[in-house]
Amino acid sequence: MKRLLLLALLFPLAAVASEAVNPDRAPIDIRDAASIQRGAKLFVNYCLNCHSAQYMRYNRLEDLGLTEQQIRDNLMFASDKVGNTMSIAARKSDQAAWFGVVPPDLSVIARSRGADWLYTYLRTYYRDDKSATGWNNLAFPNVGMPHVLWQLQGTQVATVEEKDDGHGGKHKEIKLELAVPGSVSVAEYDGLVADLVNYLVFMGEPAQARRAQIGYAVLMALGVLFVLVYLLKKEFWKDVH
Numbered sequence: 001m002k003r004l005l006l007l008a009l010l011f012p013l014a015a016v017a018s019e020a021v022n023p024d025r026a027p028i029d030i031r032d033a034a035s036i037q038r039g040a041k042l043f044v045n046y047c048l049n050c051h052s053a054q055y056m057r058y059n060r061l062e063d064l065g066l067t068e069q070q071i072r073d074n075l076m077f078a079s080d081k082v083g084n085t086m087s088i089a090a091r092k093s094d095q096a097a098w099f100g101v102v103p104p105d106l107s108v109i110a111r112s113r114g115a116d117w118l119y120t121y122l123r124t125y126y127r128d129d130k131s132a133t134g135w136n137n138l139a140f141p142n143v144g145m146p147h148v149l150w151q152l153q154g155t156q157v158a159t160v161e162e163k164d165d166g167h168g169g170k171h172k173e174i175k176l177e178l179a180v181p182g183s184v185s186v187a188e189y190d191g192l193v194a195d196l197v198n199y200l201v202f203m204g205e206p207a208q209a210r211r212a213q214i215g216y217a218v219l220m221a222l223g224v225l226f227v228l229v230y231l232l233k234k235e236f237w238k239d240v241h
């Protein structure tokens with residue numbers, strides 16, 4: 001159960017979200033190395049057994065300030081070489097037989113779905129006795145996968161309210177309430193999800209933070225150069241009338 005976190009995440013199951021939900025703003029900060037480290041630990045413990053990340057190498061985690069030994073001791077459960085990619089041992093044919101579909105690779109899932117959507121998706125599961133799994137999701141209506149993190153988050157239930165749509169009609173609005181608390185508080189669970197999504201964002205582009213730093217340095221250099229060029233221009237044209 002522990003390693004199945006993102007088995008529930010974006011499985012290309014039969015249903016496609018037919019209703020849109022305004023996603024919550026994900027508290028993502030690619031400069032927060034501690035958050036990304038926590039997210040990486042969640043990923044390798046809960047996700048990597050079923051989902052691969054074949055475009056991400058373990059040694060890229062050194063960009064977060066981790067040493068090779070720390071990576072080996074705490075984050076390498078599916079490989080023995082730090083230069084390997086985050087692949088899994090399960091064969092696609094076996095996974096297709098077990099689950100009906102092959103779990104998607106999550107290397108660039110944050111770039112595909114967006115951090116806000118992922119953050120909302122992992123927090124909006126609720127009980128639905130009409131579904132085959134007993135679960136549904138606000139961000140992914142009729143989702144085919146159960147809520148793997150329910151022991152952490154607890155059990156949410158949905159209440160449906162009818163509200164005036166402003167045009168003389170009514171529209172239904174679903175609200176979630178925590179019926180059975182999980183092993184962590186609501187704030188702690190939101191923090192865990194934020195760390196995981198932060199890592200997924202990092203994994204989609206590990207050089208993003210470094211690239212941004214280089215970009216700022218280049219802009220500052222261009223700013224200084226502009227001042228020098230402007231002063232040089234004034235000096236050359238001071239006698240021209």
